[in-house]
Amino acid sequence: MTRGRSILALCTATLTLWGPPPGTLAHKPITSPFTFYEDVLPITRAKCGQCHAPDGIAPMSLLTPESAVPWGESMKLELVAGHMPPWGSLAPADRFVARPRLTARELNVLLTWAAGGTPAGDPAKTGGDEPPLARWSMGPPDAVMPLAETSLPPETAASTRDLVLPLDYNGRQLVAVDLLPGTASVVRSARVSMGARPEDAGDDRVLALWVPGDAPARLPAGSGWTIPSNSNLRVRVSYRKRWDREREPATDRSQVGLYFAATPGPREAGALRLRAGRPNIPTSDRVTGQIVSSAAVRVVAIYPEPALAGSTVHVETVAGDGTRTSLAVFSARAGWERRYWLVEPLDLAAGNRLEVTARWPGPTAAVAEGTPLLGVDVLPR
Amino acid sequence: MYHPPVRTLGGLCTTLVAIAWLSMGLAAQRPAAPAPPPLPQLVHTCPMHPDVVEARPGTCPLCKMNLVGARLDASWMCPVHAVVIEPASGSCRLCGRALVPVTVSLAWTCRGDVNAEHLEPGLCQDGSPRITKRTLRPHGNHNPQHGGQFFMAPDNWHHLEGTYPRPGQFRLHLYDDYARALDAPKLQAITGRLVTEERYDPATRTTTEVRSAALRLSRDGTTLEAAPAHKSWPVRATLKIVLKKGEPEHRFDFTFPAPTVDPLASKTATGTTRGSQTSRRPAVPPAPGATASTPAIAVPDAAPGPADASASPTSPTPSTIPEILEALRARHAEIGLLVQKGDFAAVWVPAFQAKDLALALEVHLGHLLAAQRATAEPALFRLVQGAWRLDAVGDGGNREEIETAYRAFGDALTDLAAGFGDR
Numbered sequence: 001m002t003r004g005r006s007i008l009a010l011c012t013a014t015l016t017l018w019g020p021p022p023g024t025l026a027h028k029p030i031t032s033p034f035t036f037y038e039d040v041l042p043i044t045r046a047k048c049g050q051c052h053a054p055d056g057i058a059p060m061s062l063l064t065p066e067s068a069v070p071w072g073e074s075m076k077l078e079l080v081a082g083h084m085p086p087w088g089s090l091a092p093a094d095r096f097v098a099r100p101r102l103t104a105r106e107l108n109v110l111l112t113w114a115a116g117g118t119p120a121g122d123p124a125k126t127g128g129d130e131p132p133l134a135r136w137s138m139g140p141p142d143a144v145m146p147l148a149e150t151s152l153p154p155e156t157a158a159s160t161r162d163l164v165l166p167l168d169y170n171g172r173q174l175v176a177v178d179l180l181p182g183t184a185s186v187v188r189s190a191r192v193s194m195g196a197r198p199e200d201a202g203d204d205r206v207l208a209l210w211v212p213g214d215a216p217a218r219l220p221a222g223s224g225w226t227i228p229s230n231s232n233l234r235v236r237v238s239y240r241k242r243w244d245r246e247r248e249p250a251t252d253r254s255q256v257g258l259y260f261a262a263t264p265g266p267r268e269a270g271a272l273r274l275r276a277g278r279p280n281i282p283t284s285d286r287v288t289g290q291i292v293s294s295a296a297v298r299v300v301a302i303y304p305e306p307a308l309a310g311s312t313v314h315v316e317t318v319a320g321d322g323t324r325t326s327l328a329v330f331s332a333r334a335g336w337e338r339r340y341w342l343v344e345p346l347d348l349a350a351g352n353r354l355e356v357t358a359r360w361p362g363p364t365a366a367v368a369e370g371t372p373l374l375g376v377d378v379l380p381r
Numbered sequence: 382m383y384h385p386p387v388r389t390l391g392g393l394c395t396t397l398v399a400i401a402w403l404s405m406g407l408a409a410q411r412p413a414a415p416a417p418p419p420l421p422q423l424v425h426t427c428p429m430h431p432d433v434v435e436a437r438p439g440t441c442p443l444c445k446m447n448l449v450g451a452r453l454d455a456s457w458m459c460p461v462h463a464v465v466i467e468p469a470s471g472s473c474r475l476c477g478r479a480l481v482p483v484t485v486s487l488a489w490t491c492r493g494d495v496n497a498e499h500l501e502p503g504l505c506q507d508g509s510p511r512i513t514k515r516t517l518r519p520h521g522n523h524n525p526q527h528g529g530q531f532f533m534a535p536d537n538w539h540h541l542e543g544t545y546p547r548p549g550q551f552r553l554h555l556y557d558d559y560a561r562a563l564d565a566p567k568l569q570a571i572t573g574r575l576v577t578e579e580r581y582d583p584a585t586r587t588t589t590e591v592r593s594a595a596l597r598l599s600r601d602g603t604t605l606e607a608a609p610a611h612k613s614w615p616v617r618a619t620l621k622i623v624l625k626k627g628e629p630e631h632r633f634d635f636t637f638p639a640p641t642v643d644p645l646a647s648k649t650a651t652g653t654t655r656g657s658q659t660s661r662r663p664a665v666p667p668a669p670g671a672t673a674s675t676p677a678i679a680v681p682d683a684a685p686g687p688a689d690a691s692a693s694p695t696s697p698t699p700s701t702i703p704e705i706l707e708a709l710r711a712r713h714a715e716i717g718l719l720v721q722k723g724d725f726a727a728v729w730v731p732a733f734q735a736k737d738l739a740l741a742l743e744v745h746l747g748h749l750l751a752a753q754r755a756t757a758e759p760a761l762f763r764l765v766q767g768a769w770r771l772d773a774v775g776d777g778g779n780r781e782e783i784e785t786a787y788r789a790f791g792d793a794l795t796d797l798a799a800g801f802g803d804r
Binding site: 070081103104117119120 | 740
């Protein structure tokens, strides 16, 4: 393999030297020293295969050359644009728990292969294991709540279902919540929240934001969401069929997994909700929202609301003396709302302000005043 | 968003590289008795979609037709006499002009049955050896044919070449994917204008055209022409064009440092066939007070010598971190100069050189402190991604896209250097 790469690298260099002045060439004299089985598959198994599998939610599998090769150009476009992997940019990167990302070398391998002839290579020389399509990534939950079966008839390509289940665990303290899709190829996202019966208002506590390939995290030790009496678990599941199965009927019965604290901790997790301020003009390229913390809290995670989709989001803390500190900058993608967990909780003094500014590439319809923009998970200090 | 599956010309490039290398390698090791040159690798392509190139037989992913065998090869063609396609560089046997590189499909035929094409050399029925036949492939010729700037449209079918032969005269040559000039009826269906001055309002993020000239069919029906008001050299102008009614408008940013010279019209035939304004540019100093379409990029002071990609160094990859960072800065500056002078199609060369340099830094990430690595690792990723992005947008000729990609590339380099403690 090393020898093969050396030869091909030499080929590239040779053609560069042998060819005309590069300024006259529009097509690139590049080729792929990387093959699917030897170089690409170990990467796609580790970083893409949870979705890009034969029965995954993604539009194509990247686990066989037959299924991946026709999408080579699409792979290149998505990778160069930064759309895949879907986690987007998040700065500062070291402040947040990282999701599996591609390294620079892995990116280069995939792009070189996609742009350079997509050679298959030797199946006997592949590496890595195929990831399971669906699993409890934190291990078996303490309690599993099956959702009602959902049917998607042939004429329905996408749908959103709201499911409500009584949450009969009074006084127990949740530290994490996860979702296990029943049919991985149709479950696109899910939002799991907890509210009081009978009416669940907008102040639901968001327990989980599930998207394919993401993994939940536990709240810090000693903290949790205590389940009040007469609570409901509300689950909003977004379904979308794959393009090659759009006209086929589908059913799903996903499950919600609950993880309880062994012994309830003293700190009750809460959330600060930043909502859109009054818009100045009917259309604008930005929206802002803010909230003042009435108590000293510890920020453990943030999550964007759907209204921010397509924008670049800047979250800042503003101290009493006006000092601004950037908490996060990220791009919010439609359908990929997830929780960003801080590696180390951030202390916020009483009276400090949290501000969110979302900016779109061009003018867009103003976001109505009061629309939720950002959730901030906090613990008492 | 995913796009429909479309194959690239990567396989073609693979073949060309292999052929180039093998031919040179064999030349170096040639025994006393000359061996027959190796055949280009057999690939399979769609009769209707020549861009589809597969390594194995099968069906076209676009139209499901059965793929047919082909051998793709690098050849050299006369810019004037398209019938002259030679296996090696040199001069046209008819006019003496230097040949330009093209991609051909290689086949063998017989004098008595020229319609029969074989994928192997051999003997004809009459016992004579089969004759080599070289046929131009789509996208096989991306050379400017009239001394101008050459771009490929987003539809991957139209190709454009803008020339500016004299002050106030812009000519647009349009070609299909075989670099064949479009005829007058096809040209008449194309609408557009050449914008030589526009203003951008950052407050409203809108651009207003101040000065433009409409495209019209030339008198001889071979080109589209515009007569912009000429101020000074260099001329920077944006072509805004609708190639097919109902389709979106595309923009292509041209830079002409000096009048373009059409090698086909030139009486002297030696060494001018490349003909692009890049290679023929006289030393014309940039005019002060450029138009609104003046490049918005800042080129670092530490620019290396010539900006022409052909002058890119081929020295070994440096091994120490400071050396690599210095080389990266040089490539960054080189890209900046290419962008500034509008030689977008050449940007990929220093961009890919930078990519390879950056990847050489990866082994050093493990030696960094956690905080440094947290900066350097994502910056390294962004730099590699930025190099590929520059490559992707370079052919399109859209200055805004290229400048955006260049700035992102520069930001990544700044962060990378900061992560490695070299500011």
